Amino acid sequence: QFHMIKHEDLIWKESLGQGSFTQIYRGGKVDRQDGETHTTDVLLKVLDVEHKNSWESFFEAASFMSQISHTHLLMVYGVSVHKSKNIMVQEFVKYGALDLYLKRSSVSLSWKLDVAKQLACTLNFLEEKNIVHGNICAKNLLLARGGDPNSENSENSPFIKLSDPGISMAMLGKEVVLDRIPWVAPEVLEKLELGQQCDKWSFGTTLWEIFNGGEIPLQRLDPKQKQRFYDQRSQLPCLEWAELADLISQCMQYQAELRPSSRSIIRHLNGLITPDYEVLHASGSVPE
Numbered sequence: 190q191f192h193m194i195k196h197e198d199l200i201w202k203e204s205l206g207q208g209s210f211t212q213i214y215r216g217g218k219v220d221r222q223d224g225e226t227h228t229t230d231v232l233l234k235v236l237d238v239e240h241k242n243s244w245e246s247f248f249e250a251a252s253f254m255s256q257i258s259h260t261h262l263l264m265v266y267g268v269s270v271h272k273s274k275n276i277m278v279q280e281f282v283k284y285g286a287l288d289l290y291l292k293r294s295s296v297s298l299s300w301k302l303d304v305a306k307q308l309a310c311t312l313n314f315l316e317e318k319n320i321v322h323g324n325i326c327a328k329n330l331l332l333a334r335g336g337d338p339n340s341e342n343s344e345n346s347p348f349i350k351l352s353d354p355g356i357s358m359a360m361l362g363k364e365v366v367l368d369r370i371p372w373v374a375p376e377v378l379e380k381l382e383l384g385q386q387c388d389k390w391s392f393g394t395t396l397w398e399i400f401n402g403g404e405i406p407l408q409r410l411d412p413k414q415k416q417r418f419y420d421q422r423s424q425l426p427c428l429e430w431a432e433l434a435d436l437i438s439q440c441m442q443y444q445a446e447l448r449p450s451s452r453s454i455i456r457h458l459n460g461l462i463t464p465d466y467e468v469l470h471a472s473g474s475v476p477e
């Protein structure tokens with residue numbers, strides 16, 4: 190399943206906020222190898238005590254991540270249980286969650302397209318292994334590189350890591366799943382079970398977040414209005430960039446089997462040329 194880490198081998202540093210039903214802390218993991226001690230930078234994700242009964246699902250997410258490895262999948266070192274605390278020990282990803290980063294920083298269209306392509310490749314990797322993540326969203330995309338715009342060119346190209354899926358839908362209950370509209374695929378909302386095509390829908394929503402500067406889609410709708418959004422087969426407001434808006438609407442089709450394969454998503458992204466106003470403005474050749 191996964192590696193059990195002794196609580197005394199963990200170092201706790203500052204709190205970094207929270208995920209869903211979790212608190213996250215910066216920390217260290219001490220490894221003793223032939224007499225030497227080595228400390229690894231880690232992210233400690235602690236399950237909220239009131240969601241203690243979801244610990245199986247919490248650890249299922251940890252073992253999900255530990256059993257597959259891919260360059261764009263977050264590394265989970267293991268878990269630690271201490272008194273009533275359930276802790277997931279993850280690699281520390283330098284620039285944190287993409288949703289916050291996008292709100293704080295302005296990035297180029299090609300930077301965003303780079304992130305979209307990396308996520309599409311990760312989706313393809315999972316699809317070929319017939320694995321469903323079930324919680325793809327900008328908050329679960331972590332930025333390992335490219336978070337510092339002033340750094341050298343190779344440094345400021347982004348590199349993402351998809352985080353763990355967290356507690357499963359089945360454990361969350363209808364109210365919380367409603368709040369995951371518009372990331373949760375409509376068929377999942379009905380059956381509360383994940384199908385192969387549901388990650389495509391969430392991929393579409395995540396593209397919308399990335400190309401809307403981290404804006405939260407349907408932020409002002411309450412759960413009832415969100416339910417109505419699906420009942421009426423509504424779509425998110427479309428982006429100016431028509432070719433990208435087209436890909437998003439292909440991924441966010443209510444009929445799951447009509448959503449594109451991850452290979453065709455990759456082909457579509459590779460066929461996109463960033464609109465030249467982006468290049469012209471960037472080069473300063475167009476008078477402001």
Ligand SMILES: N#Cc1ccc(Nc2nc(N)cc(-n3ccc(CO)n3)n2)cc1
Pocket residue numbers: 205207208209213232263279280281282283284285286328329331352
């Ligand atoms: N300021 C700042 C800052 C915050 C966090 C990191 N690093 C990190 N590493 C991970 N492995 C996971 C996460 N997460 C953040 C939200 C979630 C919810 O899922 N995870 N953040 C780096 C800088």
